[in-house]
Amino acid sequence: MTAGMHMETRADLLVYNIGQLCTMQGPDRPRRGAEMDDVGLLRHAAMAVAGGKIVAVGPEKDVQALADQDTRTVDAGGRVVTPGLWDPHTHLCYAGSREEEFAWRLAGRGYLEILASGGGILSTVRATRAASDEMLVSLLHKRFSQALASGTTGIEVKSGYGLSTVDELRMLRVIRRAAGEHPIRVVATFLGAHAVPPEFQGRANDYVQLVIDEMIPAVAGAHLAEFCDVFCEEGVFDLDQSRQILTHARAAGLGLKVHADEIAAMGGAELAAELGATSADHLIMVSPEGMAALARAGVVAVLLPGTSLTLGSRFAPARELIAAGVPVALATDGNPGTSPTESLQAVVPLAARTLGLSPEQVLTAATVNAAWAAGRGEVGGVLAAGRPADFVVWDAADYRYLSYHYGSNLAREVYIRGRLVAREGVMLIG
Numbered sequence: 195m196t197a198g199m200h201m202e203t204r205a206d207l208l209v210y211n212i213g214q215l216c217t218m219q220g221p222d223r224p225r226r227g228a229e230m231d232d233v234g235l236l237r238h239a240a241m242a243v244a245g246g247k248i249v250a251v252g253p254e255k256d257v258q259a260l261a262d263q264d265t266r267t268v269d270a271g272g273r274v275v276t277p278g279l280w281d282p283h284t285h286l287c288y289a290g291s292r293e294e295e296f297a298w299r300l301a302g303r304g305y306l307e308i309l310a311s312g313g314g315i316l317s318t319v320r321a322t323r324a325a326s327d328e329m330l331v332s333l334l335h336k337r338f339s340q341a342l343a344s345g346t347t348g349i350e351v352k353s354g355y356g357l358s359t360v361d362e363l364r365m366l367r368v369i370r371r372a373a374g375e376h377p378i379r380v381v382a383t384f385l386g387a388h389a390v391p392p393e394f395q396g397r398a399n400d401y402v403q404l405v406i407d408e409m410i411p412a413v414a415g416a417h418l419a420e421f422c423d424v425f426c427e428e429g430v431f432d433l434d435q436s437r438q439i440l441t442h443a444r445a446a447g448l449g450l451k452v453h454a455d456e457i458a459a460m461g462g463a464e465l466a467a468e469l470g471a472t473s474a475d476h477l478i479m480v481s482p483e484g485m486a487a488l489a490r491a492g493v494v495a496v497l498l499p500g501t502s503l504t505l506g507s508r509f510a511p512a513r514e515l516i517a518a519g520v521p522v523a524l525a526t527d528g529n530p531g532t533s534p535t536e537s538l539q540a541v542v543p544l545a546a547r548t549l550g551l552s553p554e555q556v557l558t559a560a561t562v563n564a565a566w567a568a569g570r571g572e573v574g575g576v577l578a579a580g581r582p583a584d585f586v587v588w589d590a591a592d593y594r595y596l597s598y599h600y601g602s603n604l605a606r607e608v609y610i611r612g613r614l615v616a617r618e619g620v621m622l623i624g
């Protein structure tokens with residue numbers, strides 16, 4: 195008999211003939227070190243669901259006992275089932291597109307050079323400010339559908355293309371509206387400190403003061419975001435400015451995230467650890483001291499190899515982070531400049547190739563650790579009795595296929611709360 199199974203519970207959904215069920219069961223916290231090698235694999239398994247929640251996972255024979263003639267059944271056909279992917283770092287609320295800038299980059303121009311000449315983030319700020327709420331909701335809704343159809347059942351979305359109190363609040367309301375009209379699970383993050391807006395050119399400290407005095411109280415007061423993030427980087431917000439913003443955000447009740455040590459080792463990881471951030475993201479240039487600090491504080495390292503690939507830059511030291519005891523998660527960084535994608539599934543084979551992670555580490559990083567990085571570790575990323583039935587039936591017979599194969603959508607069926615929401619790349623509800 196499987197732990198957590200109650201014989202009186204009748205399943206309303208039974209998924210059977212699962213060749214490999216990656217439950218990701220383990221300690222109830224972000225996984226680190228050798229824990230990242232364990233995907234909680236069950237073979238020839240089944241999963242029973244009632245009222246949108248899992249009531250049992252285990253050997254097919256045991257779980258099947260919970261079904262009766264009214265139970266809806268899904269034959270997984272010997273395929274792989276995993277928890278729905280969680281994407282804990284995206285900037286998908288934006289208007290416009292930057293393929294022209296990408297062509298400049300291919301021709302050799304640097305990221306900070308493009309930013310300094312009014313391109314980069316600021317071109318998306320102009321387009322986003324100019325777009326109507328309806329347009330932004332509709333664009334974000336479409337991107338949610340693309341994410342969901344590729345196996346992402348939960349997603350974090352940041353503001354940060356408004357850069358004024360009015361436009362930052364507007365972006366967060368757009369995120370809330372799009373989330374309310376879509377089955378995907380959404381976590382909103384306030385990123386007013388994404389760039390210094392043109393109106394504050396040369397007056398970064400004044401902008402930091404605006405973020406602290408006006409934006410953070412407004413965001414926290416209206417409960418428009420769960421997290422506050424800062425782009426702590428050379429030429430953007432320095433360590434002291436980042437500390438000020440994050441300290442005020444924490445006092446206002448927001449969780450913390452940091453864009454840390456992406457282009458230069460500035461101590462962003464150490465700052466994230468010092469302030470008890472939920473995650474430190476990018477970390478391409480993180481120092482050994484920064485890694486040790488993250489490990490001690492239990493901060494999740496969110497790695498974004500799609501961004502390195504687009505920028506032609508170095509990749510984060512994923513193996514070193516894991517060896518140092520830091521829990522590692524993966525995200526798309528979905529944004530129009532440096533990672534134009536909605537698919538965390540696409541990042542999985544990329545991470546195996548560019549970060550040197552094993553298929554087990556990659557899957558842990560894209561499910562359970564990613565859910566923790568998004569502040570949803572207690573509900574997402576694990577298939578176990580009592581958890582929401584958010585899962586994906588993959589067009590694969592071995593979970594390692596997800597790290598191996600690339601370029602086509604392998605998410606055959608996507609479920610949220612036991613409800614089929616996408617099949618073979620097409621959204622069914624929303």
Ligand SMILES: [Zn+2]
Nearest residue numbers: 283285453527
């Ligand atoms: Zn980012």
